[in-house]
Amino acid sequence: MALTKSRNRWKFIRWPRIFLSKSILWICGWKYKYAVSTDVTKAVMVVAPHTSNWDFILGRLFYNALDIRVRFMIKKESFVFPLNIFLKMWGGIPVDRKNPGTIAESMTKKFNEYDELIIGITPEGTRKPNPHWKKGFYRIAVQAGVPMVLTYLDYKRKLGFVGKMVYPSGNYSEDMKILSEFFAECTPCHPENYVTPQY
Template identity: 45%
Template sequence: MKKRISKAILRLAGWKLGPVDGVDLPKCVVCVAPHTSNWDFIVGKLFYTSIGCNAGFLIKKEWFFFPFNILFNWMGGVPVNRGKKSSVTDQMVEVFKTRERFQLAVTPEGTRKPAKEWKKGFYYIALKANVPILMAYFDYGKKEAGTKGIFYPTGEMEKDIHEIRTHYRGVTACHPENFIDV
């Protein structure tokens, strides 16, 4: 039911599905880019739900109180403690260890503003959890959402992130002036 409704909403909004290779991975970090608008979350949830998947997303644990906790759990929210004594990367690695299926969506830009450098948490989570990175995109120019393939971290972070970023060349962000590709 959710799948059909999401697909219908996307179509009504003029969006189409691009390639969706890799979405059947039982565990992965979903690298979502470009991220320049609050609409990205809505388009992303509709896209992923329309193909029958449910990716988790990080949200401050402080938001997990009644009745919001019910909504966030239903949507795939994963509460994180952002305190100084706790590593979000380590928290997510533990979640990967305890679940048979877990796909975690992360926006590596970390902001909707221009970000020359990407945050590296998505990479470290995938590396430490020993899971691949699924590269997902929203192209507002084509009104298309899809995936750009699967990347397996090698441990050479700078080189790997550069390689991942090259897959997003030519993708039009909602606010193109805020997306810096390589």
Template identity: 40%
Template structure:
């Protein structure tokens, strides 16, 4: 049974419901239109707080989408396997001859709907450069980049417009930076200083 056909366990549904409940009680609201077809790389940035996960989950629930995320294959073992799959996890085999970029490109080709969430910073701390794997996945899969946004002062967030990668990383990231300049993260000092910097994968 594929992820799209899975029925999440009651534990997973309860966990998601609890987090979405927190999102709603805190007064957040979603905006934006989900691109069609629903196959894209969703950029989750800037990631400056653990609260980002809670509000991101609530925003995507309100928008009616269930994004996926990558995780090392060792996490998809008992007793966590079903929970990880229910939450949208996609196992990545680090021992495989294929690197994780190619594994995700293959996932895009295999699925009819796939919204892959990636936090290019890789940490909540300030970083000097984004890791560029998210960009290479989008290029390899022939799918757009979609900016995920959370503006803490207005308690709103959602999805920005689809940006089709041209192969010119710096020019494409300038478009991403322009969108992110309109939102304020929970900790602005850790914001978007690294968006135009390029890190080698």
């Protein structure tokens, strides 16, 4: 299953990766659940809580298993040969972290350039307790006119959940209430490192 139906045309090429990811998750006792429309071709995937490096590894396995092509923002300095080859393969998009004010604009341009684009963002910006989420994910969604797809990893239930789609209203505080309630459902890898976001 994927956020974009057109990707099913080439699914036979990706099948080994899908099968391997599903097998690893099954062996490890993890399940996954998907409750978002497959008609969406562009979105900001909001991933939280982020308290461990395992989040990225498991997240990648889940995206592969669900056949979702998720891309991530990575500082442009990391894109040097030969590391840049692997970063691009894993969906990395170079951004200028030294000028954070330009990121939302550059990502909006990316959304305009591509017919299909899902960008994954961990709004906490750190694996330590942080009640003040970075607002870049919200600015990107508003400026690009795309929905936010809420996703979490529940370590208690061993469940990866792509579970809610929220179109930004432009009222950050009101929309954050929805996000906060959604992410309160799960248990992160290190619960002591997650606090309810303030908005």
